[in-house]
Amino acid sequence: MQALSAAVDLLLTDPVLAKEALYRPGDTGPGVLVRVVLGRPDRVGSFGETRIVSGTATLEVRRSEVTAPVEGDSFEVEGERLLVQGEPLADAEGLVWTIEARPA
Numbered sequence: 001m002q003a004l005s006a007a008v009d010l011l012l013t014d015p016v017l018a019k020e021a022l023y024r025p026g027d028t029g030p031g032v033l034v035r036v037v038l039g040r041p042d043r044v045g046s047f048g049e050t051r052i053v054s055g056t057a058t059l060e061v062r063r064s065e066v067t068a069p070v071e072g073d074s075f076e077v078e079g080e081r082l083l084v085q086g087e088p089l090a091d092a093e094g095l096v097w098t099i100e101a102r103p104a
Contacts, residue, residue, distance in 0.1 A: 008095050013035060020077075021035070022034075022075065040056070058098060058100055061096065083102055
């Protein structure tokens with residue numbers, strides 16, 4: 001587990017892959033600086049015969065930095081405020097949250 005934890009730390013401190021973000025529980029208060037990997041995957045859905053492609057935002061953050069994120073919390077990344085949407089997912093080792101977010 002130490003090797004995996006070291007790998008996560010390496011990824012989240014990489015200046016190319018990870019970004020600094022301001023995390024605000026409940027979207028209020030001064031917040032705390034954390035490191036995140038920001039993803040922008042497209043999601044495909046359908047409605048009848050229509051295929052819908054929508055952009056999304058995902059954040060990966062260390063569980064040691066953000067212990068219990070909930071819907072309504074926010075992250076500010078490079079001037080963009082993103083609100084946590086839905087239930088954050090933890091990885092099997094309990095090291096990283098994967099969080100879906102939407103623009104505020």
